[in-house]
Amino acid sequence: MRAKAIYPGSFDPLTNGHLDLIERGAKIFDHLVxxxxxxxxxxxPLxxxxxxxxxxxxxxxxxxLDNVSVATFRGLLVEFAxxxxxxxxxxxxxxxSDYEYELQMALMNRRLAPGVETVFLMSAEKYSYLSSRLIKNVFELGGSVEGLVPQTVIHRLEARAAKR
Ligand SMILES: Nc1ncnc2c1ncn2[C@@H]1O[C@H](COP(=O)(O)OP(=O)(O)OP(=O)(O)O)[C@@H](O)[C@H]1O
Ligand SMILES: [Mg+2]
Known part of the structure; x- marks a missing residue:
């Protein structure tokens, strides 16, 4: 698709579920921010x-992934888009449970900016239960998050824990 897309979120921290979406989104769109x-x-935030x-x-x-970039924004997502x-x-x-909230946001965003479409991808089955919040909870309680977040995130979680 010859189009640019924005993938917004808090990514606190980045999970393999997010990365899976990024990889698949990068194949669909020309450029993914x-x-x-x-x-x-x-x-x-952590x-x-x-x-x-x-x-x-x-x-x-x-x-x-050379057609993916990282940015930050504040305020309205559709304005940034x-x-x-x-x-x-x-x-x-x-x-x-995601659907209800996502539908609400998508409809509001369409009202605010009719030219911007929201595109949904279904989670990879193996990451479908993953959220940043769950990762933080499990890690804080001493559970392993190996295989669920990228290695760089594991290193950062460990560095953060060591400082405490
Ligand atoms: N495991 C996953 N598989 C597919 N999509 C995901 C996954 N985790 C998050 N997303 C999607 O990524 C976008 C950004 O999500 P967000 O930053 O809220 O991540 P989160 O993991 O839900 O974090 P939190 O637990 O802090 O809400 C949302 O559209 C969300 O549905
Ligand atoms: Mg969330």
Missing amino acids: VAILQNSEKAP FSVPERVEMLTEAIEGLG TQQHARAILRGIRAI
């Missing part, structure tokens, strides 16, 4: 925005 939301309602930019950049370079001349917003659906 992974955009970290700065004014998240989810507070406080990793700072610059740390998340680094994690994403490392993981994307590691996969050799319009500024970037993006035709689509990419989102992932893991379970029925």
Whole structure:
């Protein structure tokens, strides 16, 4: 598809579920901008925005995806998408529980910017239960998150834990 898409999220931290979506999105779109939301309602974050930019950049370079870039934005997603001349917003659906919220956001975004389509990809089966929040909870309780997040994220989680 000759179009640019924005994949927005908080990525705190990046998971293999996110990366799977990025890889598949990069095959569909000409260019994919992974955009970290700065004014998240989810507070406080574990990793700072610059740390998340680094994690994403490392993981994307590691996969050799040269049509994917990383950006940050605050405010309205559709405003950012319009500024970037993006035709689509990419989102992932893991379970029925995602659907309700995602539908609500997609319809509001369409109302705000009818020229920007929201495109949904279904989660990879093996990552369909994964969320950043679950990763943080399991890691904090001493469980292994090996295979669920990229190696760069494991190193950063460990470095963070060692400082405590
Ligand atoms: N495992 C996954 N598979 C497919 N899509 C996913 C997965 N995890 C997140 N996504 C999608 O990525 C986008 C950004 O999600 P977000 O940054 O909220 O990640 P999250 O893992 O849900 O984090 P949190 O637990 O903090 O909400 C959303 O569209 C979300 O549905
Ligand atoms: Mg989420």
